[in-house]
Amino acid sequence: MLELKGIFKWVNTGGNRVFLLKDVDLSVKEGEFISIMGPSGSGKSTLLNVIGMLDDFNEGEYTFLHEPVHTLKEKHRSALYKQYIGFVFQAYHLIDELTVYENIETPLLYQDIKSSERKALVADMLDRFNIVGKKDLFPTQLSGGQQQLVGIARALIAKPRLxxxxxxxxxxxxxxxxxxxxxxxxxxxxxxTIIQVTHSEKNASYGTRTIHLLDGRIDN
Amino acid sequence: MIRNYFKTAWRNIRSNRLYSLLNIAGLAVAMTACFMLLLYVHFEMSYDHQNEKLDRIYQVYTNFGNNNEWTASSTTPVQVADVLKKDFPAVEKAAVTNGPGKVLFSAGEEQARLETLFASASLAEIFTFRFLPGSTPHIPADASSVVISRSTAKRLFGKKDAIGQTLRYDNKRLLKITGIFEDLPVNSSLQFDAVVPWEVLVAEEPSTAEQGWYNYGYSTYLLARENADIASLDKGVGNILLQYDNNKNNKLFIYPFAKVHLYDEFKNGLPDGGRIRLVRLMLIMAAGILLIGCINFMNMSTARSVKRAREVGVRKAIGAPRKSLIMQFLGESVLMATTAFALALAMTGVLLPVFNRLLQLQLTIPYENPLVWLTAAGVVVLTGGIAGSYPAFFLSSFQPVKVLKGSITGAGKASVKPRQALVVVQFTFSICLILSSIIIYRQVQYVKDRPLGYQNEGLIEFLPEGNLYKNFEAFRREAIQANAIVDGTVSGSGINESFGSTWGVTWPGQVAGEEKLIISQMATSYHFVSTMGLSLAQGRDFSEAHPSDSLAVILNQAAVKMMRLEHPLGQTIRWQGENRHVVGVVNDFSFNNPFDLSKPMVIGFKKDWIGNITLKLNPGRPASESLAKLDRIFEKINPGYPFEYHFTDEIYARKFHAEQMLGNLALAFTLLSVLISCLGLFGLAAFSAEQRQKEIGIRKVLGARVGSIWLSLSREFIALVVIAFVIGATASSYIMQQWLLKYEYHTGVSPLVIMTTFALALVICLLTVSFQAIKAALTNPVKSLRTE
Structure with a gap:
């Protein structure tokens, strides 16, 4: 599904170049469930953001569904990720001013999906996650677990593949x-296909494969 | 999508009540001010627009030449209208008028002094007067008719039909009312209650018809034919005086009537702006105030960006393109602008009467005019656009990874610089206004405090009418005997105005060319100096004891100085074609423009140049009692005329009207702009305190005192005010210096004024900021640290 080859990412602080990712090679097949582990500051989130196209990298090649991401223009890239990638955050990142229903619906708005179709899709999702009764509540009225459910529902609503x-x-x-x-x-x-960053061995055990990062390098 | 935006916007507004309130209130106040100013501008710009043929109407002006200097005046000799009709095919109509002036009319018991215009019949064919049904719809051309305005008809006849009724003109001639015209709009240059046919004037004063070309006492209007060649018409008109009067000094020209109101000043015979400058100033003020409101909005929205940054990050992460975020934020600010607009509309409705009182105007909101609504919609969209643009482009540029990963505070800090710049712009404008207001008030006060040179307490004046021309001395004697007055005099004009000016005055030791100097004059008879309370520097007042005084003059000191007379008494000067001897010199006193330096004046004894009666009420008696006595004596000597008078000090006070209006206006808008700026500052201070909550908490735990925290929070704002002060004070001192130079008698921009402004701005700033700073400093640090 996607392939990273020789990915480098760095930032310059003072005169020093600090590497966040060093020569990362990674290939992910359709249907995998990968856990990325490693100590704080090892580059887990950076790697995830690079895969999610939220972050740039400085060197290397990244192929996503046969598209060479590193050569794509910003507009193409965002179209690609809008269509195929869903994001779930640690801090849920729901929009406080919108209800559960509206939060889940928002990605569809950005994909110009018709209102009737949106209704059906959101209703499905609410049903599936068993939160129909909460659809008119605001995020602050929910527990953390429930908020994360909404976050996942929102990530899945546009039927991503990753x-x-x-x-x-x-x-x-x-x-x-x-x-x-x-x-x-x-x-x-x-x-x-799922890629998660986690600290917990137990969570990692749900996955099909675990990748260990240390100082920006894959450490196997 | 749109619905989603509106929902977010509305919920955002509600969940941040304080910010939203400050934001919307600031914008609403700014819009209110802007609307009122625009209404005023609209009022001024639509002057005389009730005239359907306005674009073809011209007024004939005269340029008086003197020593290669031209002085333009809107008056002409009486014959010009006839010449225009006879000699110029490009002229469709021409009319001559005289006045308007007060004339007494009586309808049975009802009497009223009406503002009366004498006009030839064609006036109504040039200008548009709306005659009411039942009227003969034109100005009559006979000596026995009159037309009056609707409100005058109501005043004299109540609900009775006034058409066909007769009015007695100046207790002499009977005139039949043939027409009633709709009251002239407030913004019409021509203002009168009644039009009396030219034929009446000719019948009453036969000299009018045979008047020589030397009398420039009339107004002439013309209607040009469609597609007339105006340039060649103007050229032709310019030759009239040469052709008919062989006058090479003066020259006529035509001036578009549409420009008469706004472009009413001339310099050396050429148009030189006028009221349009005030209108432009108002437009600048309107734009400035709206800008301040917008700046507030931008400031607060960007300050809040920290709170919105996460939302932007999330939206971007789930696929929002930048364009849609920009649209969202712009939509939000347009929504707020619309709310502010609704509020502003209500406030305009409430405040307009106050504004009208302040400026002595009668503005109304033209609700029925679609153009007005279009303008308003334009202002809303523009405001929303400008105010929302910065946050929209700024916020939408956030990188989702950064804001979501918690480097959120960076977003707030990055926007600090532009926000500071905006605060500086805002305060610069406010400081400019504060300084200008103070200077305008000081200038008015400075001139008001100037010694008058005469005693205006208890002076009343009125026009001589009826028997008073002949019987003034009897009236005066009786009034003094009744203890109503202590003195009285007749003169050409009241003490507040000179009786025009003249040239051709000669004096001993005059240098060639000086006979062309223009000198103010006053025509008077006995008791002038004593009634007015002028102080004599030398010599004496005119006196019946000296029969030769009929050929005497009194000079003021400015005249003595100009004539370089070391011993003025007894010198012979030539004034109005007669050799006259100087019997007295008075100290300079204020007349005409109180903002001018003292001008030379010749006070000449001229018993027949009578235009005004001035009486000095008995200071030992209550004024009301004296006035009641005067009313009875007046009634006896001058029956048929109501006794109406003006206080001289009130006439004097009216000379400050324009400056006072400007002062009031500047003050009102100073308050507004300071208020708006403070709202903005308050919001920013609140934000700054909130953002530094943790820092303040740590500082307090480490032992910082309230005072030091207050200082550290206030310091950044004080620095901004200082910068704004330097820019604002420099700009406005320069502008106000120029303004002051308009006045011959003027105060300066003193360092004290500048320091006062600085202190004021600083105090305002500190008061605004301190509330938040002290609140933050008093917060229990445990609380703010725990929330982290």
Whole structure:
């Protein structure tokens, strides 16, 4: 599905060049569930953002569904990721001013999907995650676990082929975390490709493959 | 999509009540001010537009030449209209008028002094007068008719039909009302209550018809034919005086009537702006105030960007293109602008009467005019656009990774510089206004405090009418005997105005060419100096004890100085074609423009140049009692005329009207702009305190006192005000210096004024900022640190 070859990313602080990613090679096949692990500052989130096209890299090649991302223009890239990638954040990042329903609906608005179709899609999603009763509540009225459910529903609404999750259970208690991970492995069984960043061995064990990062380098 | 934007916008407005309130209120106040100014501009720009043929109407002006200097005046000799009709095919109509002036009319018991214009019949064919049904719809051309305005008809006849009724003109002639015209709009240059046919004037004063070409006492209007060659018409008109009067000194020219109101000043015979400058100033003010409001809006929106940054990041991460975010933020600000507009409309409705009182205008909101709504819509979209543009482009440029990863505070800091610049712009404008207001007030006060040179307490004046021309001395004697007055005099004009000016005055030791100097004059008879309370520097007042005084003059000191007379008493000077001897010198006193330096004046004894009666009420008696007595004596000596008078000090006070209006206006807009700027500053201070909550908490834990925290929070704003002050004070002192130079008698821009402005700006700034700073400094640090 995607392939990273010799990816470098660095920032210059003072006179020094600090490497965030060093010569990362990674290939991900359709249907995999990959966990990225490593200590703080090892570049996990950076790698995830690079894969999600939210962040640039300085050197290397990145092919996503046969498209060479490193040569694409910004506009192409964002079209690509809008269509194929869903994001789940540690801090949920729901829009506080919108209700559950509206939060889930928002990505569809940016894809110019018709109102009737949007309604059907959002209703499906609410149904599937069992949050129909909460659709008119605002994020601040929900527990963390519920907010993350909404976050996942929002990531999935546009039917992406790749789901990226940056410590999706980081702000949750263990029971809530477990539920989310169960959901992820269920999604994976249905064919969704998932890449998650996590600190927890237990969460990593839900995946099909684990990648260890150390100082920006894949450490296997 | 749009609905989603509006929802977010509305919920954002609601969840940040304080910011939204400050934001919308600031914008609403700015819009209100802007609308009122635009209404005023509209009012001025639509002057005389009720005239359907306005673009073809011209007024004939005269340029008086003197020593290669031209002085333009809107008057002409009486014959010009006839010449225009006879000699110029390009002229469709021409009319001559005299006045308007007050004339007494009586309808039975009802009496009123009406503002009366004498006009030839063609006036109504040039200008548009709307005659009411039942009227003969033109100005009559006979000596027994009159037309009056609708409100005058109501005043004299109440609900009765006035058409066909007769009015007695100046207690003499009976005139039949043949028509009633709709009251002239407030913004019409021609203003009168009644039009009396030219034929009446000729019948009453037969000399009018045979008047020589030397009398430039009339107004002449013409209607040019469509497609007339105006340049060649003007050239032809320019030759009239040479052709008919062999006058090479003066020259006529035609001036578009559409320009008469706004472009009413001439310099050396050429148009030199006029009221249009005030209108332009108002437009600049309108734009400036709106800009301040917009700046506020931008400031607060960007300050809040920290809170919105996360939303932007999320939206971008789930696929929002930048364009749609820009649209979202612009939409939000247009929504706020619309809310502000609704508020501004209500406030304009409430404040317009106040504004009208302040400027002595009668502005109304033309709700029925679609153009007005279009303008308003334009202002809203423009305001929303300008005000929303900065946050829109700034916020939408956030990188989602950065804001989501918590380097959010950076977003707030990055916008600090432009925000500071905006605050500086705002305060610069406010400081300019503060300084200007102070200087305008000081200048008016400076001139008001200037010694008058005469005693205006208890002076009243009125026009001589009826028997008073012959019987003034009897009236005066009786009034003094009744203890109503202590003195009284007749003169050409009241003490506030000279009786025109003249040239051709000669004096001993005159240098060639000086006979062309223009000198103010006053025509008077006995008791002038004593009634007015002028102080004599030398010599004496005119007196019945000296029969030769009928050929005497009194000079003011400015005249003595100009004539370089070391011993003025007894010298012979030539004034109005007669050799006259100087019997007295008075100290300079104020007349005409109180903002001018003292001008030379010749006070000549001329019993027949009578235009004004001035009385000095008895200071030992209550004025009301004296006036009641005068009313009875007046009634006895001059029956049929109501006793109406003006206080001389009130006439004097009116001379400050324009300056006072400007002062009031400047003050009003100073307050507004300071208010708006303070709203903005308040919001920014609140934001700054919030952003530095953690820092303040840590400082307090480390032992910082309230005072030092207050200082550290206020310092940045004080620095901005200082910068704004330097720019604003420099700009406005320069501008006001120029303004002051307009006046011969003027104060300066003193360092004290500048320091006062600085202190004022600083105090305002500190008061605004301190509230937030002290609040932040008093917060329990445990609280702010725990929330982190």
């Amino acid at each position: 789901l990226l999750a940056d410590e999706p259970t980081g702000n949750l208690n263990s029971k809530q975390g477990e539920e989310i991970m169960e959901l992820f492995s269920q999604l994976n069984k249905e064919g969704m």
